[in-house]
Amino acid sequence: MDHLPHQIVEMVQLGFAQEVLASSAIWVCTSCEACAARCPNGIDVGAMMGALRKMAVRRRTQPGDGNIVAFHTSFLAALKSRGRIGELDLVLRYKLRTHLFRQDLPVGLAMLRRGRLPLFPSRVRRLRDIRRLFRS
Amino acid sequence: MRILYYPGCSIHSSARAYGESTEVVCRALGITFEELEDWNCCGAKSAQLGAAGLFAGLPARNLIVAEQAGADLVTPCPACHQRLAATRAALVEAPERLIPGYRGTAKVTHLLKFLSDAEVAEQLAARVVTKLNHLNPVCYYGCLTVRPAHLTGYADFEDPHDMERLLGAVGIVARPWSYKTDCCGAGLNVPRPEVVRELVARLYDAALEAGANCIVTCCPLCQVNLDIRQQEVAGLTGKAIYLPVFFLTELLALALGHADAPRWWRTHLVHPSALLGGVAAGAGAAA
Numbered sequence: 210m211d212h213l214p215h216q217i218v219e220m221v222q223l224g225f226a227q228e229v230l231a232s233s234a235i236w237v238c239t240s241c242e243a244c245a246a247r248c249p250n251g252i253d254v255g256a257m258m259g260a261l262r263k264m265a266v267r268r269r270t271q272p273g274d275g276n277i278v279a280f281h282t283s284f285l286a287a288l289k290s291r292g293r294i295g296e297l298d299l300v301l302r303y304k305l306r307t308h309l310f311r312q313d314l315p316v317g318l319a320m321l322r323r324g325r326l327p328l329f330p331s332r333v334r335r336l337r338d339i340r341r342l343f344r345s
Numbered sequence: 346m347r348i349l350y351y352p353g354c355s356i357h358s359s360a361r362a363y364g365e366s367t368e369v370v371c372r373a374l375g376i377t378f379e380e381l382e383d384w385n386c387c388g389a390k391s392a393q394l395g396a397a398g399l400f401a402g403l404p405a406r407n408l409i410v411a412e413q414a415g416a417d418l419v420t421p422c423p424a425c426h427q428r429l430a431a432t433r434a435a436l437v438e439a440p441e442r443l444i445p446g447y448r449g450t451a452k453v454t455h456l457l458k459f460l461s462d463a464e465v466a467e468q469l470a471a472r473v474v475t476k477l478n479h480l481n482p483v484c485y486y487g488c489l490t491v492r493p494a495h496l497t498g499y500a501d502f503e504d505p506h507d508m509e510r511l512l513g514a515v516g517i518v519a520r521p522w523s524y525k526t527d528c529c530g531a532g533l534n535v536p537r538p539e540v541v542r543e544l545v546a547r548l549y550d551a552a553l554e555a556g557a558n559c560i561v562t563c564c565p566l567c568q569v570n571l572d573i574r575q576q577e578v579a580g581l582t583g584k585a586i587y588l589p590v591f592f593l594t595e596l597l598a599l600a601l602g603h604a605d606a607p608r609w610w611r612t613h614l615v616h617p618s619a620l621l622g623g624v625a626a627g628a629g630a631a632a
Contacts, residue, residue, distance in 0.1 A: 241488035241528035284391035294354035345398025
């Protein structure tokens with residue numbers, strides 16, 4: 210994390226928009242909600258991080274962590290195609306996008322062998338409902 | 346009482362054992378779940394980055410079906426619970442009617458909260474057939490099971506005890522520890538696996554320090570991260586780490602004498618058979 214959560218809050222207050230939106234911190238944040246649960250000033254840091262991620266994407270800011278953004282893009286593409294996430298589908302899309310073909314190969318094959326990554330996952334029947342949301 | 350079940354995307358894939366063991370436990374307790382008709386992905390975190398209506402629209406589609414069916418929703422996935430519950434709250438509290446006719450009558454509950462009422466614990470205790478008192482788990486709740494407290498209903502979100510109580514009902518005594526709700530790295534597992542390795546390494550250390558011989562969790566993603574990264578962390582740190590990672594319902598089902606539990610053990614990368622010993626085969630099942 211290039212900046213810690215409380216530093217991001219302060220940078221936002223001081224108007225360092227470019228630094229914040231280009232940081233890796235906003236992407237590495239896992240949305241674990243520990244910050245908001247504990248902040249003595251009642252700041253919903255998690256909601257702030259979510260808003261910053263959304264702003265970074267809208268403004269087409271060069272992402273502070275390209276792989277994480279690629280993951281989110283792959284997730285949305287996988288979701289749009291079936292209305293549900295097929296995990297193998299998600300990982301393959303991610304690999305095609307990032308060219309990280311050899312990453313996690315042993316672990317991925319182990320999961321495949323153990324039946325944890327079905328080849329033909331289920332999908333939503335009324336897919337047009339989902340496609341409509343993607344156009345909203 | 347009719348309950349609608351929202352499985353979430355991982356229940357039929359990476360968390361297959363969680364879904365199957367949940368069905369077994371609920372059947373034994375006389376609870377019937379009906380899968381929500383044509384449910385769609387809740388969108389998790391990624392949907393916030395898509396089209397404007399996606400983040401609320403994906404969970405809302407499920408909430409509307411539940412409301413029309415006139416029943417409440419239960420889900421085993423904490424992230425799905427958060428998205429569904431947060432969207433329901435936002436729609437109900439919105440100053441203008443974002444979805445005409447929607448009243449938010451279908452409530453959303455996470456599976457652990459659902460199982461944590463006193464009657465369930467009593468029924469479990471009455472139906473135990475297999476002794477599992479050699480298991481000393483630490484209970485790992487992860488983040489979204491307990492936070493944010495206003496959505497999860499966990500007043501004791503820093504030190505919850507629901508899993509400990511349910512396991513206690515079937516004779517398994519959990520070890521106390523301080524890392525119940527520390528993040529495993531969640532969705533960083535694919536794009537930043539080294540972050541997950543660092544976070545789960547701390548959890549393994551803490552579990553071993555607490556005297557645990559296994560970990561129990563109620564989140565599909567936590568189980569994946571703790572299970573698939575364990576041997577890598579052991580290799581990288583040179584430490585011997587053997588901590589099978591169970592879904593809560595796997596152990597409950599085993600305690601209730603379910604004979605087909607080995608199907609689930611086969612899905613684990615850290616195979617539980619060495620820990621379970623003779624119990625692994627589901628031996629001791631009377632009914």
